[in-house]
Amino acid sequence: MKRGILEIHNLKKHYILRRTRLLKKPGMIKALNGVSLSISEGESFGLVGESGCGKSTAAYTIVGLLKPTEGRILFKGDDVTSLKRDQKREFRKKVQLIFQDTSGSLNPKGTVEWILREPLRAMGMQKREIKELILESMNLVGLDKDLLGRFPHELSGGQKQRVGIMNALILNPEVVIADEPVSSLDVSIQAQMLNLMNDLQERLSLTYLFISHDLNVVHYFCDRIAVMYLGEIVELSESEELYRSPLHPYTQSLLSAIPGETDHKLERIILEGDAPSPLNPPTGCFFHPRCFRRMAICSSVKPQMTEVTKDHFVSCHLY
Amino acid sequence: MDKRSINLRIGIVLISLLFSMMIVSLFYTPFSVTEINREERFSPPSVRHLLGTDNFGRDVLSRIMKASQTAFFVGLVAVSIGTLFGVTIGAVSGYFGGIVDEIIMRFIDAMMAFPSILLALMFVSVFGVGLRNTIVAIGIMSIPSFARITRSGFVQYKELDYVRSAKVRGVSNLRIMLRHILPNVLSPIVVAASMGFSNAVLAEAALSYLGLGIQPPNPSWGRMLSESQVFITVSPWYAIAPGIFITLLVLGFNFLGDGIRDMREKRK
Amino acid sequence: MRTEIEPLLDIKDLKIAFDSTEGMLYAVKGISLEVLEKEIIGIVGESGCGKTVTALSIMRLLPGNSHVTGSLFFSGTDLLSLNEEKIRRIRGKDISMIFQETLSSLNPLLKVGWQIEENLKMHTSLDKEERFSRVLEIIKGVGLPDPERTYGKYPHELSGGMRQRIAIAIAIVCNPKLIIADEPTTSLDVTIQAQILELLREINRERNSSMIFISHNLGVVREICSMVYVMYAGHIVEKAPVDKLFTDPAHPYTMGLIKAMPKRDSKGKELFDIRGRVPSIADMIYGCPFEPRCDYAVEKCKKEFPGFKKMDNDHEARCFLAGEI
Numbered sequence: 001m002k003r004g005i006l007e008i009h010n011l012k013k014h015y016i017l018r019r020t021r022l023l024k025k026p027g028m029i030k031a032l033n034g035v036s037l038s039i040s041e042g043e044s045f046g047l048v049g050e051s052g053c054g055k056s057t058a059a060y061t062i063v064g065l066l067k068p069t070e071g072r073i074l075f076k077g078d079d080v081t082s083l084k085r086d087q088k089r090e091f092r093k094k095v096q097l098i099f100q101d102t103s104g105s106l107n108p109k110g111t112v113e114w115i116l117r118e119p120l121r122a123m124g125m126q127k128r129e130i131k132e133l134i135l136e137s138m139n140l141v142g143l144d145k146d147l148l149g150r151f152p153h154e155l156s157g158g159q160k161q162r163v164g165i166m167n168a169l170i171l172n173p174e175v176v177i178a179d180e181p182v183s184s185l186d187v188s189i190q191a192q193m194l195n196l197m198n199d200l201q202e203r204l205s206l207t208y209l210f211i212s213h214d215l216n217v218v219h220y221f222c223d224r225i226a227v228m229y230l231g232e233i234v235e236l237s238e239s240e241e242l243y244r245s246p247l248h249p250y251t252q253s254l255l256s257a258i259p260g261e262t263d264h265k266l267e268r269i270i271l272e273g274d275a276p277s278p279l280n281p282p283t284g285c286f287f288h289p290r291c292f293r294r295m296a297i298c299s300s301v302k303p304q305m306t307e308v309t310k311d312h313f314v315s316c317h318l319y
Numbered sequence: 320m321d322k323r324s325i326n327l328r329i330g331i332v333l334i335s336l337l338f339s340m341m342i343v344s345l346f347y348t349p350f351s352v353t354e355i356n357r358e359e360r361f362s363p364p365s366v367r368h369l370l371g372t373d374n375f376g377r378d379v380l381s382r383i384m385k386a387s388q389t390a391f392f393v394g395l396v397a398v399s400i401g402t403l404f405g406v407t408i409g410a411v412s413g414y415f416g417g418i419v420d421e422i423i424m425r426f427i428d429a430m431m432a433f434p435s436i437l438l439a440l441m442f443v444s445v446f447g448v449g450l451r452n453t454i455v456a457i458g459i460m461s462i463p464s465f466a467r468i469t470r471s472g473f474v475q476y477k478e479l480d481y482v483r484s485a486k487v488r489g490v491s492n493l494r495i496m497l498r499h500i501l502p503n504v505l506s507p508i509v510v511a512a513s514m515g516f517s518n519a520v521l522a523e524a525a526l527s528y529l530g531l532g533i534q535p536p537n538p539s540w541g542r543m544l545s546e547s548q549v550f551i552t553v554s555p556w557y558a559i560a561p562g563i564f565i566t567l568l569v570l571g572f573n574f575l576g577d578g579i580r581d582m583r584e585k586r587k
Numbered sequence: 588m589r590t591e592i593e594p595l596l597d598i599k600d601l602k603i604a605f606d607s608t609e610g611m612l613y614a615v616k617g618i619s620l621e622v623l624e625k626e627i628i629g630i631v632g633e634s635g636c637g638k639t640v641t642a643l644s645i646m647r648l649l650p651g652n653s654h655v656t657g658s659l660f661f662s663g664t665d666l667l668s669l670n671e672e673k674i675r676r677i678r679g680k681d682i683s684m685i686f687q688e689t690l691s692s693l694n695p696l697l698k699v700g701w702q703i704e705e706n707l708k709m710h711t712s713l714d715k716e717e718r719f720s721r722v723l724e725i726i727k728g729v730g731l732p733d734p735e736r737t738y739g740k741y742p743h744e745l746s747g748g749m750r751q752r753i754a755i756a757i758a759i760v761c762n763p764k765l766i767i768a769d770e771p772t773t774s775l776d777v778t779i780q781a782q783i784l785e786l787l788r789e790i791n792r793e794r795n796s797s798m799i800f801i802s803h804n805l806g807v808v809r810e811i812c813s814m815v816y817v818m819y820a821g822h823i824v825e826k827a828p829v830d831k832l833f834t835d836p837a838h839p840y841t842m843g844l845i846k847a848m849p850k851r852d853s854k855g856k857e858l859f860d861i862r863g864r865v866p867s868i869a870d871m872i873y874g875c876p877f878e879p880r881c882d883y884a885v886e887k888c889k890k891e892f893p894g895f896k897k898m899d900n901d902h903e904a905r906c907f908l909a910g911e912i
Contacts, residue, residue: 051747051776060483064487065486065487092488096487099480099483100480104479105480105481106481106484107481107482107485108481109502109503115481118488118490118494119488119490121490122489122490122491122494123489156864158864167484167488186633187803187804187844188843188844188861191858191859191861192860195857195858198857216848216849216850219849219851220849220850220854239854253778254777257778257781258777258806259777259780259781259804259806259810260805260810270782274748274749275776
């Protein structure tokens with residue numbers, strides 16, 4: 001793996017459930033089952049997958065909201081997997097998170113100014129500095145300073161999203177993890193947001209980890225994409241390459257499921273059944289029960305991640 | 320549709336009336352509370368003695384007024400104790416979870432398994448009677464419900480994105496609990512406090528009625544009830560008056576609590 | 588041409604207003620549309636355009652402070668003129684509805700099988716055994732495995748996709764002529780969405796049910812609808828057959844929406860940003876509602892909101908400059 005600004009090595013997050021029956025072994029949810037990737041400085045890296053695939057878990061684990069069960073997280077080469085309070089504080093200044101865009105990420109009891117002030121207060125900044133910084137940030141995301149005194153419910157969807165972005169950028173991070181930042185926005189607002197995020201990336205030299213279930217958005221926004229299924233990465237490649245020649249059957253079905261594309265190179269592939277729950281993952285390759293190209297070996301042996309063409313990795317027995 | 324619910328209005332009216340009476344009693348009562356007047360024993364309600372006199376000829380109204388101070392005082396302090404400790408315990412338990420939560424909740428569950436009056440009774444029988452112990456006992460007995468409500472609020476809110484957001488931005492746990500979560504949980508706590516007040520008034524009345532609460536010379540509606548029982552055939556007003564006032568105060572706070580809850584529902 | 592066929596649902600000049608402290612606020616300001624038999628039409632628009640309110644008005648599900656005027660002819664009967672009793676007989680039987688959130692549109696305390704059966708109970712005179720077997724049949728028909736076991740499940744025991752299939756089962760069990768689907772796939776994963784869309788297409792084909800498909804997602808609408816109505820601020824601004832809409836949009840708003848969507852070839856370029864905001868329901872609007880945000884607006888647009896300009900067969904747009912841009 002190339003050295004990147006943010007790297008995760010074999011990250012695992014397992015949840016052990018409460019015992020439901022006395023003599024039965026407690027169930028385990030393998031939300032993340034060994035995820036490794038390396039994000040280069042200045043890049044926009046996309047993480048794509050459907051619900052339950054573990055992408056949000058990955059995001060929360062990287063920023064320290066969750067403790068990983070196994071694996072390491074490296075920032076600029078330093079191990080940041082388990083940090084003490086002071087170190088964590090420093091780390092928080094460098095790597096931040098934009099939450100999923102429901103207005104739940106803004107405290108309904110706080111004004112915009114209060115919401116933005118809190119992180120700066122926590123960092124020990126002085127009042128005057130804080131005020132200046134907030135005004136600057138409002139400018140940066142294109143919001144009028146009159147909105148500082150408003151409450152979240154008084155803002156429009158687009159405005160709330162900008163406040164959410166500001167909240168993440170106000171600490172001047174180097175890496176921003178965006179968890180479904182545009183998912184529930186109307187098309188026109190979504191376009192505004194993506195343009196804004198691109199603009200900010202240039203101005204502030206940011207690196208993005210962009211998490212979404214919308215392949216079109218991720219393809220547009222990101223340089224490289226990793227596809228996740230049930231806690232694992234099944235394919236990883238440069239974004240245009242992924243679109244042009246998706247190798248993993250899951251990626252192929254994801255692409256073919258995008259509605260309204262008339263230039264479907266692939267016949268519409270409709271998967272059977274629902275996504276299995278992470279509580280009882282299938283044996284062998286996790287995807288095999290729904291895979292339209294499964295072979296005998298797929299149900300018993302787990303495939304390894306291999307580089308099929310330059311910088312294009314897949315985890316599948318077909319290759 | 321009124322903006323303010325009818326419950327809220329009734330509650331506020333009742334409480335204000337009784338509160339005003341209490342304030343007035345701090346400076347003035349129609350008659351002395353302790354002055355004995357043998358000629359006027361057991362006189363029925365009249366212009367002079369609006370609520371009649373008791374077995375010592377003391378003006379019942381004046382005694383009621385003075386006793387209202389006790390009712391409010393005990394209610395206020397006891398609920399404050401209950402709220403302060405209950406909310407703190409509940410917040411810590413709900414926010415941090417894990418083994419701390421388990422242990423605390425088992426204690427709370429144990430406390431809630433007893434009828435609260437019994438707990439208060441146990442306390443005063445161990446530590447003695449009197450104003451201070453009554454307040455402490457009632458305070459302790461109200462801790463569990465505050466703890467429960469607060470805990471459930473914190474458990475609910477700590478998973479919300481804006482709390483996670485504060486954490487990720489480096490805000491300290493204490494500050495998150497106080498300034499990010501608590502304001503959102505305040506509403507049910509206030510309702511519980513209102514109900515708690517009325518429970519406290521009832522509890523004090525019950526304890527004092529049994530002779531285990533407020534002791535003479537401190538006045539108390541509850542004790543007036545027990546003292547007047549014997550004379551109920553001779554001067555019923557002496558027994559009815561404290562009962563009515565207890566009811567009014569309790570109702571007042573109950574209506575207030577309901578009213579606040581109604582307002583919250585409406586806002587949703 | 589569509590106007591030559593008798594429509595199943597014929598909406599004319601529908602206006603929907605709500606009482607408020609600021610007076611009557613119009614969410615829908617006079618729209619007309621037709622749904623033919625066996626057709627799937629789409630109503631597309633962003634939040635606040637009035638599409639959901641329109642759907643609810645067809646089923647007469649709006650709250651008490653609403654005022655609906657205009658005409659809603661369904662198979663020859665004006666739905667707005669019917670009393671509550673008669674409308675109840677139509678709801679669930681001749682016209683049914685599917686909502687976006689299955690966790691709130693399904694009763695969490697009842698088994699899903701019962702919920703389907705309830706519909707049969709209300710609208711048919713079948714006895715218990717007949718109802719039960721119909722329910723099992725329909726559960727199978729919407730693609731759920733093991734109908735007997737599924738019957739006894741509660742909504743929270745099923746996944747999002749399965750719940751939506753149940754909601755669809757409830758909607759189709761009495762063979763309605765018209766199904767209204769309000770953002771039915773918006774909260775589903777994209778592969779599940781593909782399955783549900785396929786199911787809806789199958790229902791349309793095999794059961795001859797017409798559909799009104801409401802969405803803010805242009806891609807989905809393109810996927811499943813044959814005729815599309817674009818709504819903005821309570822008005823219909825463009826209507827066209829689906830292919831025409833995407834290859835030759837006539838209204839600037841529609842064009843803006845299509846340009847704002849990230850597509851294969853958008854990479855590296857800035858996405859088109861329709862400046863400004865959607866007007867709120869309380870805003871007073873003179874002239875064309877889209878004018879403040881329109882790159883092509885002329886002076887006339889501030890004062891007058893044009894009627895429909897005909898582009899082609901079944902393709903019309905409310906814009907002075909339609910066809911010239």
